[in-house]
Amino acid sequence: MSKKQKTYYEMAMEKGYSRRDFMKFSAMMAALLGLESSSIGQVAKALETKTRIPVIWLHGQECTCCSESFIRSSHPLVADILLDKISLDYTETLMAPAGHQAEKSLQDTITNYKGKYVLAVEGSIPVNNNGIYCCIGGKTFEQIVEEAAKDAYAVLAWGNCASAGCVQAAKPNPTGATPIYKMISGKPIINVQGCPPIAEVMAGVLVHILTFGSIPELDRLRRPKAFYSRRVHDTCYRRPNFDAGLFVQSFDDENAKRGFCLYKMGCKGPVTYNACGVMEWNNGTSFPIKSGHPCIGCSEAGFWDNGPFYRHLSDFPGFGIESTADKVGLGLGIVTGVGLTAHAITTNVRKRKLIQKDKRQPKTEKSNES
Amino acid sequence: MDPTTLVSKDRLYPVYVWQLPVRFYHWINALSIVVLAITGYVIGDPPAIQSATEAAFSYWFGTIRIIHFIAAYVFFFNFIIRIYWGFAGNRFADWRNFIPYTKKHWSDMWDVVKVDIFQVVSKENPRLGHNALASFTYFLTFLAFLVQVLTGFGLYSAMSASWLASLFTWVPPLFGGDLTLRYIHHLFMWFFILFAVVHVYLVFYHDYIERNGVTSSMIGGWKFQEEGKVEGEKELEK
Incomplete structure (x- = not known):
């Protein structure tokens, strides 16, 4: 293995892409990142001059739909350059080595690119029963992520599992599935939400890190604003x-x-x-x-528990299925109405005595005066 | 129970209880809540109209929403003014009325419960302003106002560039997302509906039982109390 690192541009040329393809890709990425057209040059230059970002891509409790989405990225360069050939030093799904070799390549990347590699985590971390629900190579996923995150430049939480727990974290969450941001601290964490996230969004986040050497602007839920600022x-x-x-x-x-x-x-x-x-x-x-299908909100935390998918208002907890807040509210309204009617009747029964007494009163007063 | 112990009012003494800002607040608040609840319910569950029309020719749902947002602004600023008046207004409007931090307030509240629910006749002279239980209930509604303002403007912040809405962008992440926020917002609408039903009933009930003109007091400002029994009477005569 030669030590000389190739740039993304060189890789693309080797793969037989034309310069035109490359520029189209740069333009597309700039557009996806929401940059001005004048920034296309900046993206292209970064891809021409910068060597690859080493990426460790870990799989925890997940279904690999994020990887599936990523390799179907609309521009072939994304799959070919960012993923297939170059950047992934370790990923259970796609890497060539297996067993001890695979573990070695993981350790090599951590030691050789200390503070430079990007840790991409696909899937949530189970924490119940000491995390035994997801073990790889004799380690729990929690240990693996913690070790890999320690020296990472940034942590990418791919998809809803890593960002919010997704289906594993839905009630009753038997494995204690936990999103990355609750487990890792002291590192920039980027939540690339969705089940799965859109391929171009995933690529866009990587290209942003490559182009600007910085973390994209995030919202309060750690999602890149370029893609998640609008509903x-x-x-x-x-x-x-x-x-x-x-x-x-x-x-x-x-x-x-x-x-x-x-x-x-x-x-x-x-x-x-x-x-x-x-x-x-x-x-x-x-x-x-x-x-023709409604959005199910797959890029929002807890979307499995805020069901059902085909009704706008979520179930009201504790009243069985098909009970909405409206039904409960209406029920309470009827109970209130009945209660108030009963109250009004008893009040009037009592009040009648008072009115009769008041009618009598003037007479009594007169008789007193006379 | 001896009905003769019900207060018999021979000589009534008028007291100016609700100042103009309080009355304005009350009715603006009532109106905006009615508008907010109706438009809010329609937004949550709009009627589907079978129509062959093109979207370009209609905007009724957008109109419902804008009415909701305008009413929300009215509701919000009206409430801000009321908070101010809790410090600037007369003793009946004072903010201390609403928070039961004294033993007396709690025992007064129990007294009202006895009158309202058990229909026992109280020997205590009822408070001239809000009764003890009512004022505490209003305190709870103020908290509900706060929840509705936070969740409402939190949801609104995603679709507005105004500075006021942008003050609430921290709310959705706190609740885990817009969906939960919307749910809470919808749930609390029912609190307001139930509150309104009970509130109106109890006003009528107290007017009927205590005969102090509580219903009209929110229009004219005057309540009636028996002579010699007016709370802080001497101060009022000054």
Whole structure:
């Protein structure tokens, strides 16, 4: 293995991409990052001159949909350059070595690129019963992440599992699935939310780190602002139907055929921060709402527990399924109404005596005076 | 129970209890809450109208939402003014009325519970301003106002560039996301609906039982108390 590091540009040329392809890729990345067109040069230059970012990509409690999403990135350069050939020093799914060799390459990266490598974690960390629910090479996932994070430049939490626990953390969370930010401190953590995140968003975060040598601007939930500052609702092409009050009532009605808003079908677009409406999926082909299905809010914490998916208002806890706050509220309203009616009746029974007494009173007073 | 112990009012003494800002606050608050609850409910569960129209020709749902947001601003600033008046207003408007930090307040509250629920006749002279239980209930509603303001503006901060809304961007992460926020916001709407029902009923009830003009007092400001029994009467005569 030669010690000389190649730049991303050199890799691309070796793979047989043209300069034109390369510039298109740079332009696309700049656009995805929300940069001005004048910054395309900066992105291209970074990719031309900078060597790869070493990446350790760990898999914990997850389904690998984040990796699947990433390798389907719309531009082949992403998969080829950022992932397939170059950057991954260790990833259980795609690496060549196995067994002790694999563990060695993990340790090598940690020691050789101290403070420079990016730790990407896909999946949550189980903490119940000393973390026995996810062990690799005789270590718990918690230990592995802690060791790898110690010398990392930054930690990328891929997807909802690593960012918020996703389905494993849904009630009753038997394994104690915990997101990365609750386990690791002292390192910049970037939550790349979604189940899975959009491939271009994942690539965009890596390219940002490469281009600027810094962490992208994050919101309060540690999500890159470039991709997660707007709700799906804000960029939804069906939004005019929302404002016009034109809603689908059932999946097979006329309104559904007309492409009306899916709000009443439980669409979580108004409470979900993601770039689906802008970037779309599979080379910008479509996204759930475009396919006539409401957003299920997969890039929001706890989206499994805030069900059901097909109703806007979540279940009210403790009253069984299909009980919404509205039903409980209405029930309380009826109870209150009945209570007040009963109260009013007893009051009037008592009050009648008083009124009768008052009627008598003037007479009594007169008789007293006379 | 002897009905004759119910207060018999021969000579009533008018007391100016609710100052103009309090009355304005009350009715603006009531109106904005009614508007907020109705529009809020429609936003949460809009009627679906079967229509062949194009979205470009209609904006009714957007209008409902803007009414909700405007009413929210009115509600918010109205409440701010009331907090100010809790320091600047008369003794009936004073903020100390609302927080039960004395033993007396708690025992007064128990007294009101006896009158209202057990329908026992109290020997105590009822408070001239808010009764003890009412004022504590209003304190709870103020907390509910706070929850609605936080969750409401927290949700609104995502769609507004105004400085006021941007003061609330920290709220959604605190609750774990907009979905939970929206849920809490919706749940508390029911608190307001139930509050309004019980509140209006109890006002009528107390007016009926105590005959001190409590219903009209929120319009005219005057309450009526028996002579010699007016709380702080001597001070008032000064």
